[in-house]
Amino acid sequence: MNSFPAQGRPAEEILQQIDHMKSHDMDSTGSRLWSLVYYHSPEVLQLAQEVYARYISENALNPLAFPSLRRMENEVVSIVKGLLHCPPAGGGTMTSGGTESIFLALKAARDYARMHKPHLSHLEVVAPLSAHPAFDKAAHYLGLRLIHTPLDSDGAADVSAMEAAISERTVLLVGSAPSYPHGVVDPIPQIAELAQRKGLLFHVDACVGGFILPFLERIGLPIPPFDFRVEGVTSLSVDLHKYGYTPKGASVILYRERALRRHQFFVYGGWNGGIYASSSFSGTRSAGAIAAAWAVLQYLGETGFVAAAQAAWETTRRIHSAISDIAELYVIGRPAATVFAIGAHPPLDIYALGDALAKRRWFLDRQQRPASLHLTVTAGHARVVEEFIRDLREAVAEERLRLGRGAWRRRMGRTAVRAGLAVLPERWVRSMARWISRTAQTDRPPRRTAALYGMMASLPQQGSVEKLVEDFLDQALGA
Ligand SMILES: Cc1ncc(COP(=O)(O)O)c(C=O)c1O
Incomplete structure (x- = not known):
């Protein structure tokens, strides 16, 4: 329903619609997001709500x-x-x-x-x-x-x-x-x-x-x-x-x-x-x-926050140790605490890995310069860390297989796209981005973004990227 209802609607119906719309969102209490949400526990959430x-x-x-x-x-x-x-x-x-x-x-x-x-x-x-x-x-x-x-x-x-x-x-x-x-x-x-x-x-x-x-x-x-x-x-x-x-x-x-x-x-x-x-x-x-x-x-007091920090830190260490066992992946720079980014050695494409994780219902921010996936680890992630590591290993294995099958073709394709982006008129690039952003506009969090991020990272001018994202915002906001 897009229009302003002429008469008010029953609360029950509105709540049902909200639940339906929300059913496509990431679950903010499920700890499957590695940014945006800082979840501690059901008790903290309930008190805060009240x-x-x-x-x-x-x-x-x-x-x-x-x-x-x-x-x-x-x-x-x-x-x-x-x-x-x-x-x-x-x-x-x-x-x-x-x-x-x-x-x-x-x-x-x-x-x-x-x-x-x-x-x-x-x-x-x-x-x-x-x-x-x-x-x-x-x-x-x-x-x-x-x-x-x-x-x-x-x-x-x-x-x-x-x-x-x-x-x-x-x-x-x-x-x-x-x-x-x-x-x-x-x-x-x-x-x-x-x-x-x-x-x-x-x-x-x-x-x-x-x-x-x-x-x-x-x-x-x-x-x-x-x-x-x-x-x-x-x-x-x-x-x-x-x-x-x-x-x-x-x-x-x-x-x-x-x-x-x-x-x-x-x-x-x-x-x-x-x-x-x-x-x-x-x-x-x-x-x-x-x-x-x-x-x-x-409610948490100092001891509660010390315990939360400890849980987030142990979870971070667990993920770092899993990453050090995966030859294609590494932690970028020297993070001091529980916020860090994962990079990949070529030919593994870190954005494709992000998509493979999204397929497994993990939500990670894509970063650039260098291309990487972002993780902010919270106390709530302690519950899901083993599942995440299992999925990370699986996703890397899947990417290895895909690369083995079509590495040559894809590498040639990417080189051609990069060369094209350097010389194509900006108008063309922008309409392509509009098409990509339209395809990403479903009610569900986007799952396949490697092409979009890969393209944006390849654009020769920062100004072009900013214009592209302005277009994206304009279209995504709709009204
Ligand atoms: C280091 C840092 N500074 C500033 C901000 C902006 O905070 P907010 O999104 O609450 O406006 C963030 C958000 O992630 C951040 O990580």
């Missing part, structure tokens, strides 16, 4: 109306401050997610620079290539120029390249703990030393790592320094809706000094609706996400 439901209509925009929300937000921020060693003079807020936290860190840095260096324009941020695209997005919205710097051979930020990219317009340096694509922790102490020497702000993106690295450290893993214990780190983002196992819509942005936090606020006194003040980007804010985050932190 608490979320109790706050379904409240609005965290105005702390005066709902003091219970203000209290929970303060307590969550305090817990995270303690965990990441933010000094008492520091402060933070909850936000709707990593992207918003990063946006606010960049806004605070921009407005801080505008106040302290008012003569400068066209302000710049220096970030390693592995930094999350949320930085590019924020810089785009805020009118900042983001300068990407190369990585070293292990996939970590190259600090001398960062130093070379600094100009008098630079306001902020960025490091990840860890980066999403390969799970590598940047050399935070060295970047912090550079920031201090140059008098710059330094943001650590611990969106994915901030709620697992401290617990891995407690079980004795050699976690490189990344939090406020490192002098020179001035702000840090950490998502609760990732390794905090809380419902989507919960992240924290922290600042070493509250004076810096003030630059993320927005206050407007001229509106006839009254004085409008908002501490973050959003106006209306989900109370459910704040309350459920508070509840999950209370």
